[in-house]
Amino acid sequence: MAPTQTSTLPLDTASSTALAESGLEYALVDPDGDAFAPFLRSVSRGFLGEEPTAEEVESARKSLRDRRLTGVFDRAGAVPEAPVATVDSWASELTVSPGRTLPLWSISAVTVAPTHRRRGIARAMLTGELRTAAAAGYALAGLTVTEATIYGRWGFSPAAWAADVVVDTSRARWTGPVAPGRLDFVAPESLPERLAAVHERIRVRRPGAVPGWEGRWRGVAGLTPESKDAKKIRAVAYRDLDGVERGILVYTLDEREDYTAHDLHVRALFADGDEALAALWRFALEHDLVARVKADLQPPAPPVQWMISDRRAVTATLTDHHWLRVLDVPRALASRDYSGALDMVFGIDDPLGFAHGAWAVRIDDAGIAVVEPTDAEPDVRMPVGALASLLLGGVRATELAAAGLVVGEPARLGEIDGAFAPAATPLLDIWY
Ligand SMILES: CC(C)(COP(=O)(O)OP(=O)(O)OC[C@H]1O[C@@H](n2cnc3c(N)ncnc32)[C@H](O)[C@@H]1OP(=O)(O)O)[C@@H](O)C(=O)NCCC(=O)NCCS
CATH class of the missing domain: 3.40.630.30 (Gcn5-related N-acetyltransferase (GNAT))
Structure with a gap:
């Protein structure tokens, strides 16, 4: 433990x-x-x-x-x-x-x-x-990294990606679901508790996510002494028909040259369920005097594109966001559920030694993995970083093979793709 x-x-x-x-x-x-x-x-x-x-x-x-x-x-x-x-x-x-x-x-x-x-x-x-x-x-x-060139040498590699999203509100007429609950402004002082409550529920469902902490939520809320935007921060909470708080949007409005065309800058948009997601995005996109909504750390294919009349109103810039490093191959691989069976030997190259060797990866029909060291010849070979990138299913083995990062027969790589397909696209929605 x-x-x-x-x-x-x-x-x-x-x-x-x-x-x-x-x-x-x-x-x-x-x-x-x-x-x-x-x-x-x-x-x-x-x-x-x-x-x-x-x-x-x-x-x-x-x-x-x-x-x-x-x-x-x-x-x-x-x-x-x-x-x-x-x-x-x-x-x-x-x-x-x-x-x-x-x-x-x-x-x-x-x-x-x-x-x-x-x-x-x-x-x-x-x-x-x-x-x-x-x-x-x-x-x-x-x-999480500020530069993408530093940590690969120690076996870290991206495992969850995120998109920085900009939406041109003039092209984004709402066509998505109409949420039945209600939105209310809430006080910044109440936000750390509110953000923690909603985030704690959603992060355990999303591969790639980690818990936040009090200081992180105080920062989002502008309650830390170094916060430059404290006076500009506003927040709304979404409550469902049962009165349960299901989502929080924390944002600032930044004036541009044209007063009718502010930027609405999302500091956090956490939605526990589809209703809350629709309600909070609609609020942001239909805000008066706003021309652009900017939101970082969104899913790589942002769901908002399906909720508006012109999907090209959404510009999403992809970044590698959550970098992982595998230290224990059997426990890392056995920790998740899989989408299909697999029986294969992975050969991992790890110059630092932690993950180095040949590993028999057996996944049963129920998607449960057992992984053990083996003397058998590997079916596929990869550096330890590639294993970290495959772990959550955010990238396919066949895609890494195209870059020469995973080596094996195409049919065997396809089997990995099938087994590792994730139940939800990995996402890390905070910086740490
Ligand atoms: C990035 C930083 C931590 C590197 O520290 P450092 O002590 O100079 O690094 P080291 O001397 O141990 O170098 C280790 C390796 O990383 C490489 N490296 C160091 N900084 C690098 C950079 N900014 N970009 C690419 N490679 C870098 C070195 O060339 C060396 O390569 P090698 O292993 O192939 O020889 C330091 O420059 C720094 O503090 N930068 C500002 C803060 C920052 O960016 N932190 C990272 C936050 S995610």
Whole structure:
């Protein structure tokens, strides 16, 4: 059983040693201690942000209290208490099939100071995270990325995609369902609780999703001290005919040159069911004085295109969003439900070792998988990143084969496509 309290796990000795050889110290940072403020300043600097105020430090401290914060310190520097590199990880869980989740070692806040870049510090931190996660019993690690070129070398690969959507409201006459419930404006102060309640229900049904946390919802609601849009944030909630709150839309209106053509910027649109989805999208698209609705982290083929008169009013820009790293092949593959039977040997190439080898993957007619190491010759071969991309069914083996990433007979690849077809398109609807 993977522990949910990760901040007390020991530091990885291989990374400690490698960093010490460069005169650097690898150390855990106590969110409640004095080292937290310099840690946060280093994170902010790494992401080109402003210096956090004392109020922002206290707010972040509250939000990150359960995290495993690790810093790399150069004690010979002018500000020895400020880490030259940072990483934040925590115990989360990934929805792998509707109703089924697997513990996930989530990683964020990976920064290396510009003064110390390109000397292997990120490598030491990332491989240290993976070894610590694997030793603690995690079958998967995950992250969301600012750049797509960094993490593949450590076996991470996209497993869920998301679309940044822009809708031209002048072409988007509503033709979708008319929801029978009601919409009401709700106060920003009530949003963290409301967002958590709706999101918690939907994320366990959607492969690729993870839970949010109090600080994330406070940020969406504009209730954190660093929020620049706090005064502009509005929100409506949808209640069904039984009075149950089924959806939340949090948004801002941004004026453009023409007052009649504002942008409605969606900060969150969480819908527990089709009624709520239709009600919230219709509200956004029919909002007076709005010319464009912009919503990030939407499903790759956004459902709103089916609810309006001209689907080309919708522009969807696809991004790889949720990157996963397989640390334990049998447990990762056995964690989800499958759409068909399979009996095949996967040969996985993993330079870091965790997933390396040949694995007998047997999935029965009920879609239950049993995976074991084997000496048999692999039927298909792939690098560990490709396995992460296939895991949730967000991409097909035949598609990766076209890029040379999975190698095997076409008929066998087709069998994988059939078995791995997901019950719902994978989606991660938040950043972490
Ligand atoms: C990205 C970042 C963490 C890399 O740190 P680093 O200590 O310089 O990286 P390392 O020296 O350990 O390099 C490891 C490998 O990644 C490569 N790499 C590092 N930064 C890269 C980048 N921005 N783009 C592509 N490759 C990069 C290195 O060339 C090296 O490649 P190799 O393994 O083939 O030799 C650092 O530049 C940074 O903090 N950037 C700003 C914040 C950021 O983007 N964080 C990532 C958030 S998701």
